[in-house]
Amino acid sequence: MSVSPPTDPLLVPTTDTAGYVDIDDDTPADEAAERTRAWVLEHVPAAWRDAAPGGAAAIRAVRSRADYEAWYPVFGASGLVAPTWPRPYGGLGVSGSVARAIEAELRPYNLGRLNPLGLNLAAPALFAHGTEEQRLRFLPRIVRAEELWCQLFSEPGAGSDLASLATRAERDGDEWVVTGQKVWTTWAHLSHFGVLLARTTPDEPKRRGITYFLVDLHQPGVEVRPLRHITGDIDFNEVFLDATRVPDAYRVGEVGQGWKVANATLSGERQMVSGSGSGGVDRIGGSGATRLVTAARDRSVRGLPGGWDDPVVRQQIVRLYSEERIRGWTNDRIRAGLKAGRAPGPESSVGKVHQGGLNQRIQLLATDLLGPDAMAWEAGPLEAPTAVDAYCESLPYVIEGMLRSRANTIEGGTTEVNRNIIGERVLGLPREPDPWQDAPWRDVPRS
Ligand SMILES: Cc1cc2nc3c(=O)[nH]c(=O)nc-3n(C[C@H](O)[C@H](O)[C@H](O)COP(=O)(O)OP(=O)(O)OC[C@H]3O[C@@H](n4cnc5c(N)ncnc54)[C@H](O)[C@@H]3O)c2cc1C
Secondary structure (H helix, E strand, C coil), rough: CCCCCCCCCCCCCCCCCCCCCCCCCCCCCCHHHHHHHHHHHHHHHHHHHHHHHHHHHHHHHHCCCCHHHHHHHHHHHHCCCCCCHHHHHCCCCCCCHHHHHHHHHHHCCCCCCCCCHHHHHHHHHHHHHHHHHHHHHHHHHHHHCCCCCEECCCECCCCCCHHHHHCCHHHHHEEEEEEEEEECCCCCCHHCCEEEEEEEECEECCCCEEEEEEEEECCCEEEEEECCCCCCCCCEEEEEEEEEEEEEEHHEECCEEHHHHHHHHHHHHHHHHCCCCCCCCCCCCCCCCCHHHHHHHHHCCCCCCCCCCCHHHHHHHHHHHHHHHHHHHHHHHHHHHHHHHCCCHHHHHHHHHHHHHHHHHHHHHHHHCCHHHHHCCCCCCCCCCCCCEEEEEEEHHHCCCCCCCHHHHCCCCHHHHHHHHHHHCCCCCCCCCCCCCCCCCCHCCCC
């Protein structure tokens, strides 16, 4: 992948609104819902619409990932992907209540957002700290998934203690020259751009010498090496930056203020992984492979022990069900705060800590319900199960979910570190001692 970086850093914005649904900030909620229904009828393929009453699994049976990606430009151009965003940025400029009415119409069709890291990690930083030129340049292309994004924060020696990062950026005229290594970079192998933290003033204490950049990954000086995780999939990567050029126009916020900008991204990330951005998925009742009620019933129907008839299993399911409801209410509170105009804050750490552990417990019980079958399974490409009663046939899918969930308490900041945030910023406990806090970064010992 060696494409030259753009010569005009702030490309002409995408102004084409031809595909927009006919909804704007004057449209009342009921009217917006009706126009969304009409849009669905006109633009969502009939086979997907017909499958919708059967839920996500039934839709997946008629809609492959490739189908969805090929169709996505229609959705991306409609303004419906991020309806509350202003129109020039690719949204419809509607209020939260109208957006909720729109979302309720779209939900049955399971129209997932491509480019989640662009929408949830890059965009909050651009909204909070970007220039108008940067927003116009990047946000519409994020909405349309024309440019996919990743997050270049973690390094081999800087994960939980992210502020100790060592990737350097040095000014060279209108550009910056970046050298260093990032790691665990989800979807870097698919992305066009990354949000990057780099050290610009090593003589400052660690949090003050960092600057936030937007990096074009399709250029010489960027090498992406895939890493395989426990499920066998490739999702994340090492990224080596060797004299990578970044135009100063791609700097977000002031030089040395990157830590402040990064907090917008990190809050957005915690909300995304806690499910508070979307409201989450129901994994306990209803249909589908990891839906525990279905799985337990299925076991009993087949006359196997440890199913729905077992009081301990029922108790476990009800406990997880209660926790899932609490998680949903916590997320509702976070969303309500955001809609009321409050900046994302440490409360997203509460959701993040709870969701990480809860998903692991749900996935583990789903695997337990497979009994001895869970000990060995056929390797091969994983397909989501397609029928409600296909729990046993969906064995690799359930196990993949259980294995993948081990990362839930690490990604987006570990549970331990988020507990520190809750202790300090929510409960008002004393800060964790850091003897190097005010020392110049270059003097701080690093692993
Ligand atoms: C699936 C996945 C995807 C990821 N995607 C990305 C990505 O796209 N971009 C990106 O930049 N990063 C990404 N990460 C990296 C992730 O943010 C880090 O793994 C995480 O912040 C922890 O850092 P670390 O791995 O260096 O662990 P360390 O920081 O070395 O932590 C090791 C252990 O020590 C504990 N610990 C550390 N400090 C403290 C403390 N002060 N108090 C108590 N306990 C502590 C931790 O909780 C952990 O158990 C991803 C990680 C995973 C697992």
